[in-house]
Amino acid sequence: MKSIPIGEVLARFETEEEIVCCCCDQMASESFEHHFVSCPAANQMWSSFARAAGVEFLQIKDTAYKWWNATCSAKLRPLFNAITGLLLWQIWKRRNRTRHGDKMNVQEMMIEVNRNLHRLAIFRYPWLRNIPEDWPNLVHFCEGYKPILVPKVIHWKPPMEGTYKCNSDGASKGNPRQSAGGFCIRDWKGEFIFVATYDLGIRTGLEAETSAMEKGLNYCVTHNLLPVCLETDSLVLTKILNGVWEVPWSIKIQIQKIEFLRNNREVAVLHTLREGNKVADYFTNFILSFAGTENKTFQSIQDVPKEGKSY
Numbered sequence: 001m002k003s004i005p006i007g008e009v010l011a012r013f014e015t016e017e018e019i020v021c022c023c024c025d026q027m028a029s030e031s032f033e034h035h036f037v038s039c040p041a042a043n044q045m046w047s048s049f050a051r052a053a054g055v056e057f058l059q060i061k062d063t064a065y066k067w068w069n070a071t072c073s074a075k076l077r078p079l080f081n082a083i084t085g086l087l088l089w090q091i092w093k094r095r096n097r098t099r100h101g102d103k104m105n106v107q108e109m110m111i112e113v114n115r116n117l118h119r120l121a122i123f124r125y126p127w128l129r130n131i132p133e134d135w136p137n138l139v140h141f142c143e144g145y146k147p148i149l150v151p152k153v154i155h156w157k158p159p160m161e162g163t164y165k166c167n168s169d170g171a172s173k174g175n176p177r178q179s180a181g182g183f184c185i186r187d188w189k190g191e192f193i194f195v196a197t198y199d200l201g202i203r204t205g206l207e208a209e210t211s212a213m214e215k216g217l218n219y220c221v222t223h224n225l226l227p228v229c230l231e232t233d234s235l236v237l238t239k240i241l242n243g244v245w246e247v248p249w250s251i252k253i254q255i256q257k258i259e260f261l262r263n264n265r266e267v268a269v270l271h272t273l274r275e276g277n278k279v280a281d282y283f284t285n286f287i288l289s290f291a292g293t294e295n296k297t298f299q300s301i302q303d304v305p306k307e308g309k310s311y
């Protein structure tokens with residue numbers, strides 16, 4: 001944080017003598033502490049978001065620690081972890097706008113942080129409906145959330161007669177870290193046609209999922225295994241490919257490749273739970289647990305390891 005080009009840092013490098021905060025009329029020196037904590041707009045932001053969540057606001061380090069360690073439901077944890085960064089970013093954005101002649105009031109800052117928290121909640125919990133948009137209600141909603149558990153046995157289901165199914169899966173040991181992906185193509189009788197696994201290098205989970213699907217589809221198109229149903233346990237990828245969500249820049253190129261391969265062909269994209277995607281999952285983990293293993297393909301069921309066949 002000390003490398004942020006705020007007034008006190010710039011003054012230290014002697015680019016200017018003293019820089020006064022442009023976000024208030026207190027004529028205070030633009031120090032890190034003033035700008036991000038005691039400047040009225042910043043203070044108001046911290047206080048109002050903290051108040052709604054029952055987190056006390058004192059000073060940044062302490063507050064960040066409190067957000068990260070606050071007792072809250074598991075659903076709220078990712079939001080609490082993100083809020084310090086979102087608030088700091090918003091305060092910094094306003095400062096830069098003000099410095100370059102534009103304006104942003106506290107209300108607008110709140111709306112933007114609120115919107116980002118809501119987006120984060122939707123991204124993390126795509127299956128939850130009616131997630132409230134405003135922060136106090138969002139906190140309330142997440143705290144009171146109780147999942148309705150309906151036991152359901154999930155199996156892999158064969159596709160319609162005369163069609164194929166390609167299950168793909170990708171996984172990463174971090175975001176990003178060593179990753180792997182694989183796909184398994186079966187016909188409508190459930191017969192194995194082709195299995196491949198790849199070491200995908202350093203990638204995020206979503207990048208690995210996308211790459212695995214693209215490789216699977218590419219194989220189906222090249223070998224005329226069509227119509228095909230692409231099945232993945234990534235709900236995010238399914239939503240992106242079905243046009244419900246925007247394409248994140250990190251996977252834009254891979255998505256374009258998939259769209260190109262899908263164009264004018266009978267290719268459906270479906271979501272399945274992990275239990276329905278066990279073969280692809282098995283092979284992906286097979287590569288991931290033996291990092292450095294070369295890519296593997298299996299053309300016949302006899303070559304597939306026993307554990308892989310049992311799904």
Ligand SMILES: [Zn+2]
Nearest residue numbers: 021023024039
């Ligand atoms: Zn100020």
